[in-house]
Amino acid sequence: MAELSYRTALVTGASSGLGRGLALWLARRGVKVYAAARRRENLEALANEARAAHAHIEPVELDVADADTTLARIRELDAACGGLDLIIANAGFGQETSGKRIKWDIVQKVIDVNVTGAAATLSAVLPQMVERKRGHIVGVASLAAFRGLPRNAAYSASKAFLSTFMESLRVDLRGTGVQVTCLYPGFVKSEMTAQNKFQMPFLLETEEAVELMARAIxxxxxxxxxxxQMARVMGLVKQLPNALFDAAMRKTR
Known part of the structure; x- marks a missing residue:
């Protein structure tokens, strides 16, 4: 497999699912990957799998919900490795937040991980990237960002934040040498989607989704x-007037 132009990369949420897949995909192509997540044992297993393939993954125990620690740790890694070339803010959390039964502790956790944690991850060494005139930041949003979906107020809003955050950064960073990418996955088999009790159209296997994301990056x-298919549907849904959207969402329930 051909090597990439990145020397180093940081991937959050790397203990399972898309983050784990992206970390392996990059490492197998010659990138030194710092794989960050809360579950140390999962990260060690990931590092061992990479080692067996003669690839290099460095486990980083990190909870992005702790923004101050996240900022400090990423800055340490950046200084230690001579500059991170690629940062992928993939860590995410989703759980039902129906307006009829909303629970603040769940809303707060979604915001801490998907909003504050993602923003801290992407902001941590952005000034250094600009100074070096190189780097690539990637935010993993969701097609759920396109509209406020039923029973997903916190999750849809958190991904809409990330989408807009990335767009503003992209505009600001044009001409600096720092690239900005925002990814919008649909339904992908994972620990999080395994909790869903509804039919998930166009559900992708993790490996297929990882390949699509990596190529886009x-x-x-x-x-x-x-x-x-799902992107096209959500693009059309995004254009619906509120009255039609609300009626359609009532039917989907």
């Missing part, structure tokens, strides 16, 4: 939504 896409 390497291409330097500013935005990439997938699978294309």
């Amino acid at each position: 390497v291409r330097g896409d500013s935005q990439y939504a997938f699978p294309w």
Whole structure:
């Protein structure tokens, strides 16, 4: 497999699912990957799998919900490795937040991980990247960012924040040498989606989703939504007037 232009990368949420897959995909192509997550034992297993493939993954025990620690740790890694070339803010949390039965502790956790944690991850060494005139930051949003979906007030809003955050950064960073990519996955098999009690259209296997995301990152896409069928549906849903959208969502329930 051909080596990439990145020397080093940080991937959050790397203990399972898309984050784990992206860390392995990059490491197998010659990138030194710092794999960050809360579950140390999962990270050690990931590092061992990479080692067996003659790849290098460095486990980093980290909870992105602790923004101050996240900022400090990423800055330490950046200084120690001579500059991170790629940062992927993939860590995420989702749980039902129906307006009829909303629980603040769940809302707060979604915000701490998906909003504050993602923003801290992406902001940590952005000034250093600009100074070096190189780097690539990637935010993993969701097609759920396109509209406020039923029973997902916190999750949809958190991903909408990340989408807009990345867009503003992209505009600001044009011409600096720092690339910005925002990814919008649909339904992908994972620990989180395994909790869903509804039918998930166009559900992708993790490996397939990882391949699509990795290729979009390497291409330097500013935005990439997938699978294309679900992305097209959500693009149309985004254009619906509120009255039609509300009626459609009542029927989906």
